[in-house]
Structures are given as structure tokens and as C-alpha cells.
Amino acid sequence: MTDLETRLRHAGEELRLDRPVSDVLAHGNKLRRRRRIIGVSAASGALIAAAALAPVVATLEGGQQLSPADSTRRTSDASATAVPSSRPEVPKSAAQRAALTDGEVTRAEYRAGFDRLVACMAARGAGLAAVDTTETVIDYSVMDRDLIAYDDCYAAEFKQLDIEWQVAHSEQSDGARHLRQCLRRLDLPPGRSIAERIEILESAGYSIADCD
């Protein structure tokens, strides 16, 4: 080995990354909660769309912005140290079950499910923030303090409706459009589906967080 090669192997050895591993793990757990959306999606058959919901990856001061399908993540990721322990999921309400019986979710059923979610949370003294009902997929945020009420009410009134709706409208969602634009901005190929776009993004070393 030449002198230069030896020098290269030791170049910058005084540089040390002093970030405690606990900080790295904690931040990684937050990122994983975002990514959990993808896992939930794949497990449920297709709700990859939720992963591309651009606002999902933003974090509000004092609270977390969650995708509608995100609530299940905490029950399926016991190894994430910063993730709360699992809780039994609340059964679907009669109204949600009724809306699901014909196998198709209409806009009216989707909207009614969301309204029931809001009413359920209000009855428990909780609420949603930054609600935007102007796009195909309703977007909203949940503050940390309201997460337990949210999880219960979401499962009871809205979750399965939300999943079915997003699967059916994944390519028209605001998140899907945002992801396409993000890939273009990063000079990456556009991909044919949301799942493929996420794969393209991640195989290039990016993550959904880069599309904030």
C-alpha cells in the first residue's frame, strides 16, 4: 500500500460524530412512524396512497400530523422504543359497518364517516386540527394530547372507510400528485404507481421526508 493510500484510510480521523445514539434512535422512530403508513398500506392490500400524503410527513409544533391510516402503526411496531405500547383496537361502529357492506365507498359515505370521527372526538373533548376537505382525500392533523381519542374514534367510525376510499383514489390524491412533483424535482423517473414512486425514491437514497 502506498503512502497516499495509507493517508486516505486515516484521513480526517479526528472528525467524530458525537450525536448520542439515543437521539438517532428517537428520531428514527419518528421517521418509522411515518413510514409505518407504508407498512399498513401493504398489509391491507394497497393503501400505499397514504404514504404519499405529503402533509403527513410534516410535524406540527406541539403535535403530530398523521395520515388517516397512520393510527394502527403503534399497535404493530413493538420494537420502536419511542412508540407507545399497543392497545386493543376498537371495533367498527354500526354506521361504519353499514357503509362497508356493499363493498364500495361513496364520497357521501366517506364524508359521513369523517363527520362521525369528528363528532366522536368532540364527545371526548378532543378535536382535529388543520382540516382540509377540499381535496379528494381529507387531510387533517392530530395533536399529541388527542391521540388516544383519535385512535379509538378513527377505528370505530372512519378507518376502514378511509382505507377503501384512499385505495380507490390513490392516483388522484393530493399526496400522489405531490410525490410525482417531488420525483421530477429530484430528476428521478416518474414511476407508474405510488408504490413504484416510493421505491424509486428510496432506492435513490431519498425518503418521503425529502418531499416535505
Next chain:
Amino acid sequence: MDAAAFVDFYDGYRSRCLRAAVASGMSREEAEEAVAEAFSRAWASWSSVGKMQSPAAWVVRVAVNANVSWWRKRRREVLEHSDPEPHAPELGEATDDLDLLRAIAALPPRQRQVVVLRYLLDMDTYATARSMGIAPGTVKATLHHALSALRESLSLAEENVR
């Protein structure tokens, strides 16, 4: 998820990855942020990243890509027509290392990547080739050119000091 394996990986590679990011043209401050973020992403995806042949190369790639992203955003805001200049690494008083890392950062991208993977991350030729998606022979040839360029660059730097 194997947190213990990740902690071992982090302890073993965090400073190497930092050096690799600096040698890729990032400032020390940018590199610290980007590499820490990349390690967090590695943990977030540890079920897949942990199985990769070189998780460290992935971390560096993510860190460097994040910096490119950042630079692109800034370029749109501030600059319109110039190409990015590699950042002069900041290593305090370590002049030799400063020259060497600066010289690596100034290499053409492929040569720089080969040097970073081969020497700063201590990967062998075949692992470097797989990581870059090129043939082992190409790695060797690129490395040969990179070392020549570095020798020239460093001798010029020494002459300038005299």
C-alpha cells in the same frame, strides 16, 4: 428490529461516515447534520438497510443526497446559473487532512465516490463495485485515475505552501 445490531453499526461507522460525507464536499456542520439524519433513516428502515451489503455506504449516499437536495433548494432561491462547488472541508488545524479531504472533494464525482467507498469506508473492490453498480475493473481503473489526480493535487498544494 435489532436495536443492538444498529447500535453496534452506529458506533462502528458514525465517524467514518462523517469523514466520508466531509470528503464528499460537505462542510463539517452540514455533514454532522446530514449523517445523523441518515443514520436515523437507517434505523427507521433497519429491517432492510441492516441486510444491505454495506449499510455504511447507504448512510453516506443518503447524507450526500440530502445535501444535494438542500443545495438544489437553495440554488432556486439564490443562484440561477452556476454549478455547485465542493465545500472546503473544515478540520481546524489539521492542515494535511484538510488538504487531503479538500483534494478528495474536488475529484470528479465517480472518482470521489470510489475513493470514499474504498478508503474512507474501507470497502473492498468488489463491494465498491456492487455499491456503485459498476464492474470491479472499472473501480480499479477509476481508482488509478483518482490516486493520480490526488497525488498531483497534493504536490501542487505542497508547492504552493513552499
